[in-house]
Structure formats: structure tokens, C-alpha cells
Amino acid sequence: MKIMKIICIGLNYKSHIEELHKAVPEKPVFFLKPETALTTRNRPFFYPDFSQNIHYEVELVVRINKLGKHIQKKYAHTYYDEIGLGIDFTARDIQGEVFKNALPWEISKAFDGSAVVSRFLPKNHFENLSNLNFLLLKNKQLVQQGNTADMLFTIDEIIEHVSQFITLKIGDLIFTGTPCGIGSVEIGDELEGYIDEEQMFRCRIK
Numbered sequence: 001m002k003i004m005k006i007i008c009i010g011l012n013y014k015s016h017i018e019e020l021h022k023a024v025p026e027k028p029v030f031f032l033k034p035e036t037a038l039t040t041r042n043r044p045f046f047y048p049d050f051s052q053n054i055h056y057e058v059e060l061v062v063r064i065n066k067l068g069k070h071i072q073k074k075y076a077h078t079y080y081d082e083i084g085l086g087i088d089f090t091a092r093d094i095q096g097e098v099f100k101n102a103l104p105w106e107i108s109k110a111f112d113g114s115a116v117v118s119r120f121l122p123k124n125h126f127e128n129l130s131n132l133n134f135l136l137l138k139n140k141q142l143v144q145q146g147n148t149a150d151m152l153f154t155i156d157e158i159i160e161h162v163s164q165f166i167t168l169k170i171g172d173l174i175f176t177g178t179p180c181g182i183g184s185v186e187i188g189d190e191l192e193g194y195i196d197e198e199q200m201f202r203c204r205i206k
Contacts, residue, residue, distance in 0.1 A: 012177025
């Protein structure tokens with residue numbers, strides 16, 4: 001799977017915004033992860049030595065299938081044809097420090113291995129992308145669940161907004177935001193992600 005860019009949307013579920021005590025954004029908030037952040041094919045995530053508080057954030061992921069710039073919302077659906085699931089791993093302790101000092105937050109989000117990505121399924125595999133359930137299990141226990149109906153900004157609105165600033169290319173991945181329920185992981189934990197009843201990934205923390 002050739003990856004060009006990893007684009008992540010923050011603060012896209014009201015429940016998550018509330019648990020972080022943040023303000024609701026008027027427009028999609030996005031940041032980037034490098035290709036080295038990618039973890040695929042159920043490979044393990046290796047806990048970095050620079051953090052003592054790594055958090056999981058499960059998110060739907062879309063893969064861009066054609067070149068686009070200044071994409072209108074009405075055409076945005078033609079720019080992706082596959083849906084996956086991922087984890088945006090976050091070094092929450094480091095993020096707290098950079099937020100406090102009004103510094104860039106990539107150091108807490110863009111580190112190696114921090115973007116778990118599942119296999120992808122054709123979007124027509126799903127009955128309704130606007131009412132799609134997804135969830136995350138940690139050690140077989142439910143820790144996060146969300147539905148795309150609760151997104152502040154839809155997939156098409158995200159594509160429209162991001163493409164005003166950044167040209168989208170074939171292979172780009174867009175993480176569409178996480179619902180509430182974020183929490184920490186420890187070495188030995190196992191994370192499993194599902195869309196509806198279908199397991200999309202399994203990730204061991206090492």
C-alpha cells in the first residue's frame with residue numbers, strides 16, 4: 001500500500017471535545033503525520049521511551065483515489081472509494097506540555113508507528129456511510145464506540161476543507177476524528193478495531 005500523506009482531523013466528535021474540555025471548532029482542524037508513523041498489517045506498536053502516557057484514539061480512515069485541489073463538497077464523494085479503521089496514538093503527557101506552551105503538537109502525534117491503519121474495504125460494502133458504527137476493544141473490553149452520524153464535519157466536508165489548503169493525491173489517508181473514550185495503553189495490551197461487526201485490525205502493544 002503506497003502512502004503519500006497522512007492527514008488527521010482533530011475535534012470532530014462533540015463527546016471527545018467535551019472529555020478534553022476544548023471549544024467546538026467552526027471548521028475542521030487538521031494536522032499531518034509522516035509516512036514513518038504508519039503501522040499496518042496487524043503489526044505491533046512499540047511503546048516509545050520518550051512518553052509515559054500513550055493514548056489510543058480509534059478513527060475511521062478514508063483513502064484518496066485521485067488527484068484533487070479545491071474540491072467542492074458535491075464532488076468529494078468521488079475522491080475516495082475505500083474505508084478503513086485506524087488508531088491515532090498520542091503521547092498525552094507531551095501533548096499537555098506543548099499545549100501549555102502554545103507549541104506545535106506534532107511531537108505528540110507524529111512519532112514513528114503512531115498511525116495504525118487496517119485493511120480497507122470498498123465503501124459500497126457499507127449500507128450507509130452517514131450511519132456507520134465503529135468501536136475499539138482493549139483486552140476484549142469495549143473502550144470506544146462511535147457513529148459517523150455524530151461527526152461535526154462529514155467526510156465530504158473534510159475533503160472539501162482540506163483540499164483548499166493541500167492538494168490531495170492518490171494514496172493519501174484521512175483519519176476522520178475520534179469519539180470519546182480515549183485512554184492509555186500499556187505494554188502487553190491488545191487493541192482490536194471493528195466497523196459494524198467486522199474486525200478490521202488487531203494491534204499488540206510491545
